[in-house]
Amino acid sequence: MTPPELNNPVVRQSILRQRVEAGGTLVARSLATEFDVSPDTIRRDILTLEETGYVQRVRGGAVPLVARPTPIFSRLVTENPSRDALAEKAVGLTADGMVLLFDGGSTLISLAQKLPTMPNSLVVTSSPAIALASLAKAIPTVLIGGRMSIAGGLAVGAETVKAISQISADLCFLGACALDPESGLWADDFDEAAVKTQICASSARVCVVTTSEKLGRSARHHVIGCKDIDLLVTDATHQAVCAFETEGLELLHVYSA
Amino acid sequence: MTPPELNNPVVRQSILRQRVEAGGTLVARSLATEFDVSPDTIRRDILTLEETGYVQRVRGGAVPLVARPTPIFSRLVTENPSRDALAEKAVGLTADGMVLLFDGGSTLISLAQKLPTMPNSLVVTSSPAIALASLAKAIPTVLIGGRMSIAGGLAVGAETVKAISQISADLCFLGACALDPESGLWADDFDEAAVKTQICASSARVCVVTTSEKLGRSARHHVIGCKDIDLLVTDATHQAVCAFETEGLELLHVYSA
DNA sequence: TTTTAACTTGCAAAAACGTGCAGAATATTG
DNA sequence: CAATATTCTGCACGTTTTTGCAAGTTAAAA
Structure with a gap:
């Protein structure tokens, strides 16, 4: 997958936020490849997303914060x-x-x-x-x-x-x-x-x-x-x-x- | 089922917790295959779930802790x-x-x-x-x-x-x-x-x-x-x-x- | 009883994390 | 335009977490 033309923290984070809101999970390693940045950068992105309260950080990436509805x-x-x-x-x-x-x-x-x-x-x-x-x-x-x-x-x-x-x-x-x-x-x-x-x-x-x-x-x-x-x-x-x-x-x- | 993209203790345990809450039992051996980890890892997951009070550990896996009213x-x-x-x-x-x-x-x-x-x-x-x-x-x-x-x-x-x-x-x-x-x-x-x-x-x-x-x-x-x-x-x-x-x-x- | 499978414990390797830092890129100001 | 400040990024280093393996022990099954 190709990185977006504008590879800002803002752009990346909005993309990531969109994905977790759709129920997806964020895998730091593969995102680093996708956006062509180091895993550190992705980690920092996820860090700010966590501060904003959008995701729950887990080892290797992040998952949606909203608890999946109880069965x-x-x-x-x-x-x-x-x-x-x-x-x-x-x-x-x-x-x-x-x-x-x-x-x-x-x-x-x-x-x-x-x-x-x-x-x-x-x-x-x-x-x-x-x-x-x-x-x-x-x-x-x-x-x-x-x-x-x-x-x-x-x-x-x-x-x-x-x-x-x-x-x-x-x-x-x-x-x-x-x-x-x-x-x-x-x-x-x-x-x-x-x-x-x-x-x-x-x-x-x-x-x-x-x-x-x-x-x-x-x-x-x-x-x-x-x-x-x-x-x-x-x-x-x-x-x-x-x-x-x-x-x-x-x-x-x-x-x- | 394939293992989740993020194969964390956190992610696994939340999945397992969900299953026992649904009345299911956890079989260490098959879970190891499902998540593509060693049975030891699953055992450790179950161990922490037991500490949290979510499951009762039994030989080979775990069962729901509370005898829940019959669904x-x-x-x-x-x-x-x-x-x-x-x-x-x-x-x-x-x-x-x-x-x-x-x-x-x-x-x-x-x-x-x-x-x-x-x-x-x-x-x-x-x-x-x-x-x-x-x-x-x-x-x-x-x-x-x-x-x-x-x-x-x-x-x-x-x-x-x-x-x-x-x-x-x-x-x-x-x-x-x-x-x-x-x-x-x-x-x-x-x-x-x-x-x-x-x-x-x-x-x-x-x-x-x-x-x-x-x-x-x-x-x-x-x-x-x-x-x-x-x-x-x-x-x-x-x-x-x-x-x-x-x-x-x-x-x-x-x-x- | 014997035999098998699962459990416990300890340990070492791998992966990921946090932190600090320096260079590059970008924005701001004079 | 030039100088400066700010942000962003990658890297190095030490720390923590996670994981699989091996040896010894325990429990169930045959």
Whole structure:
């Protein structure tokens, strides 16, 4: 690989920052070859990136700072009152006869487990856990296949997105890795972001269900802006979410202990 | 799976931690191969993980420290000694690097839960429960989608069969609703029979795993004849299955208490 | 019991790190 | 334009981390 015409610290570092933000890792040795500088120089670049808080330095290079999201299973096991309260509230949005499209995530699994028996509805999801939950409630269910994402515990990839594109749902439920009044909904994983985007596109109405801790942050991959979200179910204080209301979202508050 | 670009203690340990948090176990020997380091290095990694309190070290590797509440997918299967013994035996047929195709059913869910960590394998299944189980063992997994069958808890239908037809597996595991020396394998449900048939067609070798009570009966829908079955894992007495041997099957006996 | 595999400990080689420094490149100022 | 200051870069040297290997010990399995 050829070095850029301008081989500044600034230029290099912005390239490196871009790469870690895309989820890549930085290998000092190969970067030295690529940029045609000594490993020391790359080390210094990484050093400043670490100071800025963009990367975590490790021996031989650096890795993204953001802790990779905990796999779905460990999130499943712990009971979580605020999550359950959210789920309880979101159940009220459903009605028998609806076609419901489900994203993955622990909150939505909890929601699926709380669904009533709806013999005329259809649940569509690429999350095995949600498919099992809805099936257990005797709700007709369509499972979307694909490569399983270890991070999210649901199927992702081109085939998955394509299959979802053939669905026309009345309402979809989305989990959030990050949600910001200005920039909208974000995901930690590229593939999951693509799935979420298609879910939105395939639904008449979009409902985001998230706990307050995800608000105001942003993650790596953008999904949709706030103007494309119809409903927001959250346990955040009214104060914390007033910015969302101006964006035209309908808010459903849950006040957890 | 190939070792990560940055093969640090930090990187490795975070990967390992992730796996045990997902309920998986760490096998020093295979991890050494996977990360392309000596078993000593893996042992040292596990040692620090133990100091941090993340794992309990055992001979040959490590297991999760806390007996975590049973995740959603294992709750689907009630414990059953004879079934577990079958599953244990069938695990021995697998090896890292294989493409494994899984039918649904409780016996095979139990089998999937007992799989070792096989980073170079691929598990393909239309059963959500099996997909979750194999994913928990950090095995690359492809979920086959489709309409969910309430009876079998797995995806069925034309789309499912078509997707499976695009797979080329080394070995498949089939459950049985009925198995007869003369007529072969049978299923109770039309759609499930179609899936089973395609699973056989997409696999180089066919392994049927079933308890003795399914032998000698026949059910509603025919799947395949005995001559197309390569292996039979069962807990039936030798007497009960001698008829199968004449059909060219390889028998794997389990003698349960 | 014997045998095999895994563990512990110690050690030495290799790789990477930190620091200081001097020359080159670039920017700033007169 | 010239002089100066600042930044950037590569290198040398000593230190730390990481890793694989070998010898002796322990635990499991046959």
